[in-house]
Amino acid sequence: xxxxxxxxxxxxxxxxxxSLISCPDxxxxxxxxxxxxxxxxxxxxxxxxxxxxxxxxxxxxxxxxLTQEKQQMELSHKRARIELEKEANSSSxxxxxxxxxxxxxxxxxxxxxEREEKANQALNEQMxxxxxxxxxxxELHKKANEKDSKLAEADQMISELKxxxxxxxxxxxIQESKFSTQNLEIQALQEQLDVQRKKFQDVSQRYQNLxxxxxxxxxxxxxxKELERRLALQEQDSVIVKNMKxxxxxxxxxxxxxxxxxxxxTFLRETKENNSLLREETEGLRRKLERxxxxxxxxxxxxxxxxxxxxxxxxxxxxxxxTGLNIRKPEDLSREVIQIQQRELNLKxxxxxxxxxxxxxxxxxxxxxxxxxxxxxxAQEEQKxxxxxDSLVRRLQKRVLLxxxxxxxxxxILESYDSELATSEYSPQLMLRVKEAEDMLQKVQxxxxxxxxxxxxxxxxAGSFKxxxxxxxxxxxxxxxxxxxxxxESERQQLEEQNNILEMRLERHNLQGGYDPVTTKVIxxxxxxxxxxxxxxxxxxxxxxxxxQRLRDRLRKIEAGGGMTTDDTTLIIPPSQEILDLxxxxxxxxxKNQRLKEVFQKKIQEFRTACYVLTGYQIDITVExxxxxxxxxxxxxxxxxxxxxxxxxxxxxxxxTDFSRTLTGLVDLHLFHQKSIxxxxxxxxxxxxxxxxxx
Amino acid sequence: MSKTLKGITLKGSAELVAExxxxxxxxxxxxxxxxxxxxxxRVTQYDMSLQLTTDAKLKNYLTNVISxxxxxxxxxxxxxxxxxxxCLETNEVLERWQFDLECDKTAKEGSAPRExxxxxxxxxxxxVIRQITATVTFLPLLETACAFDLLIYxxxxxxxxxxxxxxxxxxxxxxxxxxxxxxxxTIHKVNxxxxxxxxxxx
Numbered sequence: 087x088x089x090x091x092x093x094x095x096x097x098x099x100x101x102x103x104x105s106l107i108s109c110p111d112x113x114x115x116x117x118x119x120x121x122x123x124x125x126x127x128x129x130x131x132x133x134x135x136x137x138x139x140x141x142x143x144x145x146x147x148x149x150x151x152l153t154q155e156k157q158q159m160e161l162s163h164k165r166a167r168i169e170l171e172k173e174a175n176s177s178s179x180x181x182x183x184x185x186x187x188x189x190x191x192x193x194x195x196x197x198x199x200e201r202e203e204k205a206n207q208a209l210n211e212q213m214x215x216x217x218x219x220x221x222x223x224x225e226l227h228k229k230a231n232e233k234d235s236k237l238a239e240a241d242q243m244i245s246e247l248k249x250x251x252x253x254x255x256x257x258x259x260i261q262e263s264k265f266s267t268q269n270l271e272i273q274a275l276q277e278q279l280d281v282q283r284k285k286f287q288d289v290s291q292r293y294q295n296l297x298x299x300x301x302x303x304x305x306x307x308x309x310x311k312e313l314e315r316r317l318a319l320q321e322q323d324s325v326i327v328k329n330m331k332x333x334x335x336x337x338x339x340x341x342x343x344x345x346x347x348x349x350x351x352t353f354l355r356e357t358k359e360n361n362s363l364l365r366e367e368t369e370g371l372r373r374k375l376e377r378x379x380x381x382x383x384x385x386x387x388x389x390x391x392x393x394x395x396x397x398x399x400x401x402x403x404x405x406x407x408x409t410g411l412n413i414r415k416p417e418d419l420s421r422e423v424i425q426i427q428q429r430e431l432n433l434k435x436x437x438x439x440x441x442x443x444x445x446x447x448x449x450x451x452x453x454x455x456x457x458x459x460x461x462x463x464x465a466q467e468e469q470k471x472x473x474x475x476d477s478l479v480r481r482l483q484k485r486v487l488l489x490x491x492x493x494x495x496x497x498x499i500l501e502s503y504d505s506e507l508a509t510s511e512y513s514p515q516l517m518l519r520v521k522e523a524e525d526m527l528q529k530v531q532x533x534x535x536x537x538x539x540x541x542x543x544x545x546x547x548a549g550s551f552k553x554x555x556x557x558x559x560x561x562x563x564x565x566x567x568x569x570x571x572x573x574x575e576s577e578r579q580q581l582e583e584q585n586n587i588l589e590m591r592l593e594r595h596n597l598q599g600g601y602d603p604v605t606t607k608v609i610x611x612x613x614x615x616x617x618x619x620x621x622x623x624x625x626x627x628x629x630x631x632x633x634x635q636r637l638r639d640r641l642r643k644i645e646a647g648g649g650m651t652t653d654d655t656t657l658i659i660p661p662s663q664e665i666l667d668l669x670x671x672x673x674x675x676x677x678k679n680q681r682l683k684e685v686f687q688k689k690i691q692e693f694r695t696a697c698y699v700l701t702g703y704q705i706d707i708t709v710e711x712x713x714x715x716x717x718x719x720x721x722x723x724x725x726x727x728x729x730x731x732x733x734x735x736x737x738x739x740x741x742x743t744d745f746s747r748t749l750t751g752l753v754d755l756h757l758f759h760q761k762s763i764x765x766x767x768x769x770x771x772x773x774x775x776x777x778x779x780x781x
Numbered sequence: 782m783s784k785t786l787k788g789i790t791l792k793g794s795a796e797l798v799a800e801x802x803x804x805x806x807x808x809x810x811x812x813x814x815x816x817x818x819x820x821x822x823r824v825t826q827y828d829m830s831l832q833l834t835t836d837a838k839l840k841n842y843l844t845n846v847i848s849x850x851x852x853x854x855x856x857x858x859x860x861x862x863x864x865x866x867x868c869l870e871t872n873e874v875l876e877r878w879q880f881d882l883e884c885d886k887t888a889k890e891g892s893a894p895r896e897x898x899x900x901x902x903x904x905x906x907x908x909v910i911r912q913i914t915a916t917v918t919f920l921p922l923l924e925t926a927c928a929f930d931l932l933i934y935x936x937x938x939x940x941x942x943x944x945x946x947x948x949x950x951x952x953x954x955x956x957x958x959x960x961x962x963x964x965x966x967t968i969h970k971v972n973x974x975x976x977x978x979x980x981x982x983x
Contacts, residue, residue, distance in 0.1 A: 420949055597958035597974050599863060599877055599950045601934055606860055609945045610932045611846060615839070616867050619928035623869050 093158050100151050107144060371668060378641065385634045392631075424603055441581075452570060459563045466559065470552055477548075481541065492530060499523055702771045712741070715767070719774035720745075727770070729763075738763060749773070788894025789902075794968040795854035797899075801906050801964075801971070802862060802880070803847050806931070807833050808910055809864055809878055812917045815929050827907045846931050849942065853935060854969060857884035861934035865951045869926045873978065874953045876920070878913075881972040888968045895967040905964030909973055912961050919959075921980045955979045 405419065499519060506515060601608070647662055698704045703715040708728075715727045728741035740746060740757060749770060756766035789797070804826055811821050811832040816839065821832040834840060853859040864878040888895065932948060941947065953976055961973040 417949070594958065596881075597879070597960070598956055598976055599861075599879055599952050601861075601950060603937075605937055606934045607937050607939070608863075608932050608934050608948055608950050609941055610930055610948050611842070612944055612946050613842070614930045615842065616865070616928040616930040619869050619926075620872070 093162055096154060096158050100155075103147065103151075107140070107147070367664070368668065371665060378644075381634075381637045382641070385638065388630060388634055448574075455566070455570075456563075459559075459566075463556070463559055466555065467552075470555065474548060477544075485537075488533075495526065701767070703767060713738075717771060717774050719771060719778045721774070721777065727767075740766075789897055789899075789966050789968060790894045791888050791892075791968055792855060793894070794888075794966040795851050797902060797906075797966055798854055798882070798969050798971060799847050799851040801909075802850065803843060804831050804833070805880075805910060805913065806843060806864060807831065808913055810834065810839075810929065812914055813866060813876070813920075813923055813927070815866065815923075815927055827903045827910065829907055829910070831910065845944075846933075849945075850933065853933070853939075854882070854884070857886050858936045858939050859884075859933055860936070861932075863932040863934070863951075865930045865932055866923070866927050867930065867951070868923075869928055871925075874951050875923060875927065875978050877951070877953055877956070877976040879974050879976065881974075883970040883972070885968050885970075897967045902964065902966050905962070909962045909964055909971075913973070913975075916959065916961070916975055920975070920977055953978050 402416070409422075502519065503516075506519075644662065647666065694705070698718070702718045704718075706714045706716070708714050711731045713729045713731070715729065716723075717725065720726075725745040726743060727746055728743050729738040730741050731737070732739055740753065740763075746753065752766060752769050752773065756762060756769055760766075807821070808831055810816055811818065811834075816834060816836060818832075820834055820836050822835050823830050824833045825831075834843075850859060850862065859882055861882060862880045864876075865874055866876040866878075867873065868875050930951070932951065955978060956976040957979050958974060958976040961975060963970060963972040965971070
């Protein structure tokens with residue numbers, strides 16, 4: 087609205103301005119006619135200019151106005167628009183509000199409608215419920231009626247039942263009476279039960295009493311047994327006691343014996359100790375003796391070794407003297423050996439050279455040999471050729487002679503023919519001569535052929551002879567060559583063998599450690615283990631020798647039986663007096679032994695001779711437990727009886743001998759029947775005596 | 782050490798051979814019972830267990846000889862090494878263990894190393910030492926006390942050092958010889974053999 091007011095003011099101002107403008111225009115117009123034409127023109131021009139200017143101004147003002155109006159219009163438009171928009175907004179807002187209200191109202195309407203519907207539904211339901219209730223009610227009514235009917239029936243029933251109950255009560259009473267009677271019976275029975283129980287208890291008590299009495303009886307029986315056993319034991323003890331009494335009576339004697347034995351024991355122990363001491367001493371002495379003997383043996387061995395070494399040394403020294411060379415040490419010997427070996431090598435070399443020269447000579451010889459052979463062959467060939475040619479010449483001469491003879495014959499024939507030409511009867515003679523000529527021809531031809539064959543044969547034979555001769559020559563040459571080859575091969579084999587042997591010897595020499603002294607030498611450290619060990623050995627040997635000497639001296643001193651030895655030796659020899667005493671004891675014991683032996687022997691001999699003389703039998707023990715009896719009156723030396731002792735009692739058995747077979751009668755009588763050996767023996771002596779005296 | 786390089790030089794070969802001799806001589810002394818078994822201790826070498834002496838004097842002696850031998854191997858002037866076992870009672874030589882050495886003189890100090898693996902050489906040495914141990918089965922028993930000596934066969938013109946002297950070859954009278962295996966480092970070749978006195982029972 088303000089804009090409208092502004093617009094109005096603007097309009098009003100415009101209007102006023104317009105009015106102003108129009109007035110001055112008029113004024114201008116009105117004021118200017120007074121001037122002259124020029125002035126009018128000037129005025130006109132001025133007026134025109136003014137008008138133009140006014141128009142311009144007007145246009146400008148119009149423009150401005152328009153623009154202002156426009157702006158105002160715009161402003162007003164804007165305001166209007168704004169207002170309109172505001173109104174629109176407000177209207178829209180109102181619209182929206184309305185719409186919302188509408189919606190809400192619609193919603194309310196719907197809700198209300200729904201409620202209505204629900205209410206309607208509820209109404210309907212209520213109606214239905216009502217109807218249902220009504221129905222129920224009617225049913226209940228019916229039921230009630232029925233129940234009433236039933237009640238009536240039930241009442242009837244009740245009455246009936248009451249009657250029954252009365253009846254039953256009566257029955258019950260009857261039953262109760264029965265029950266009571268039964269109870270009484272029960273009580274009576276129970277009383278009986280009690281009585282029975284009491285009886286049972288009595289019986290059980292009695293049973294227990296019985297059992298106790300049984301147990302007591304068994305115990306008493308056991309006691310009785312034990313007592314009986316004790317009795318028996320006591321009887322045994324009494325018996326033992328009696329025995330003991332008898333033994334006890336021996337006690338004092340036993341005590342006496344014990345005392346005696348103890349005394350003997352002590353005495354024996356003392357003597358045992360002495361004995362052991364003596365034995366130890368003797369053993370010690372024996373060991374010392376053994377040691378001394380060993381020392382002596384070792385000394386002997388060392389002496390032997392010394393002698394051996396001396397011998398060896400002498401042998402080594404003698405080598406020098408025996409071989410006549412200047413040898414003092416083994417090195418000289420080795421040197422000599424080396425020299426000999428060198429000589430040997432030289433000789434071998436010479437040998438080789440000689441062999442090689444021989445071989446070369448033989449080679450030359452062998453080379454010359456075939457040439458010689460060839461030459462010989464050639465000479466022989468030429469000889470042969472010459473001979474052949476001689477033979478040919480001879481043949482040819484023979485041929486020539488034959489031919490001349492033929493020619494002469496032919497000439498004679500021709501002459502005869504010529505001579506016979508004049509004659510007339512030529513044909514048979516001619517024929518004859520022709521035949522003769524033909525015969526001669528044939529003969530000559532055969533002779534020719536024969537000669538030719540003979541010639542060929544001879545030529546062949548000559549050729550074969552030539553070949554044979556050549557072959558023989560060749561054979562001879564072959565044989566000769568083969569011999570040579572064999573000899574050479576054998577020589578070659580020998581030389582090969584020698585070569586192998588020498589190579590093996592060389593190899594062996596090399597393996598054994600030999601070397602060529604010209605190119606090699608052998609060196610070793612001076613302080614090497616072997617030399618050190620040898621030195622130690624020699625020192626040991628010297629030490630042993632020194633010890634040996636010392637031992638010898640000691641031995642001599644000991645044998646001399648001197649006093650204490652003052653040497654600081656390791657041997658512990660007891661004082662010599664004890665040794666002497668013990669030796670004396672030993673000697674005395676040995677003497678005693680010997681004397682006893684002699685005495686025993688004498689006595690035995692005496693006894694045996696006495697037996698022999700008195701009994702007449704010589705009894706010898708040949709084998710253990712076998713006794714041979716030889717009679718005094720025995721006819722032969724071998725006649726003897728053999729007895730064997732069986733058992734320790736002293737029983738004897740006769741063994742079979744040749745002599746005993748002759749005495750079978752006596753054996754049967756005295757041994758089998760009478761079973762007495764002395765009788766048998768005496769019978770045998772009587773028999774033999776009788777035999778002797780008779781014969 | 783030249784041994785660890787690929788190939789064998791003269792110096793390396795000399796050391797290998799000297800080492801072999803050291804262990805070989807110890808084995809011989811142990812096997813033949815020259816020194817009591819309790820004076821030896823077990824060591825591992827060439828992939829086998831060997832015996833080495835603990836006796837100080839003996840060790841000293843062996844190191845002296847082996848070190849001198851190494852020098853001579855380097856100069857290629859040694860031809861043989863011999864272990865001589867002598868019976869002390871009779872002063873007879875009972876056994877001789879001889880090792881021939883062939884030296885390839887073309888292998889000088891500065892020449893190229895030879896192609897042979899250390900393992901192969903050790904394998905060969907192992908088989909030689911095993912064979913030495915096995916020979917004990919057929920060698921006659923040494924019942925008496927014995928001592929040993931080491932002899933070295935060298936070139937004639939070699940200068941004999943101090944503490945060394947010339948000696949005889951100490952040959953065995955009536956011996957049986959057995960050739961054993963050999964091994965080679967391509968510069969030194971070692972041939973082994975054993976000679977023993979023939980016993981009267983054989």
